[in-house]
Amino acid sequence: MSRPPASSAGVSRRMSRLARRDTRPELQIRSALHRRGLRFRLQEPIGFDRRRRIDIVFPREKVAIFVDGCFWHSCPEHATYPVANAEFWTEKLARNVARDEDTNVRLSEEGWEVIRVWEHEDPDTAAERIEQAVRGRRSGR
Numbered sequence: 001m002s003r004p005p006a007s008s009a010g011v012s013r014r015m016s017r018l019a020r021r022d023t024r025p026e027l028q029i030r031s032a033l034h035r036r037g038l039r040f041r042l043q044e045p046i047g048f049d050r051r052r053r054i055d056i057v058f059p060r061e062k063v064a065i066f067v068d069g070c071f072w073h074s075c076p077e078h079a080t081y082p083v084a085n086a087e088f089w090t091e092k093l094a095r096n097v098a099r100d101e102d103t104n105v106r107l108s109e110e111g112w113e114v115i116r117v118w119e120h121e122d123p124d125t126a127a128e129r130i131e132q133a134v135r136g137r138r139s140g141r
């Protein structure tokens, strides 16, 4: 399905800001992880669906991090739905949520630990959570 034209400058700005990679929250989390001495890979395609990517990957420990935008992934605190083209957006965002859940389940079935971080979360708190998961895996938990 093609994207309808954004109906206002505000929506348009939000789309372009949130659709891109290397978003500010993601960069902050990556910096926080580096400060903790962690090394990782970025934007790895997922084996079962190469169109999906893991934002931050710890391949050896099999920990997969997704940094989810509040708009695109319908964060419970900040989810908003554009008024124009409401039906399109409701369906599209619902599909995103369903795909996220499917990704979580399938990665877990393959032995991955999946961590989802909202873009509104404090980067250091998120990095702490991620570090614990990675170190836990290393110690063979």
Ligand SMILES: [Zn+2]
Pocket: 070, 075, 076, 077, 078, 079, 118, 119, 120
């Ligand atoms: Zn949020």
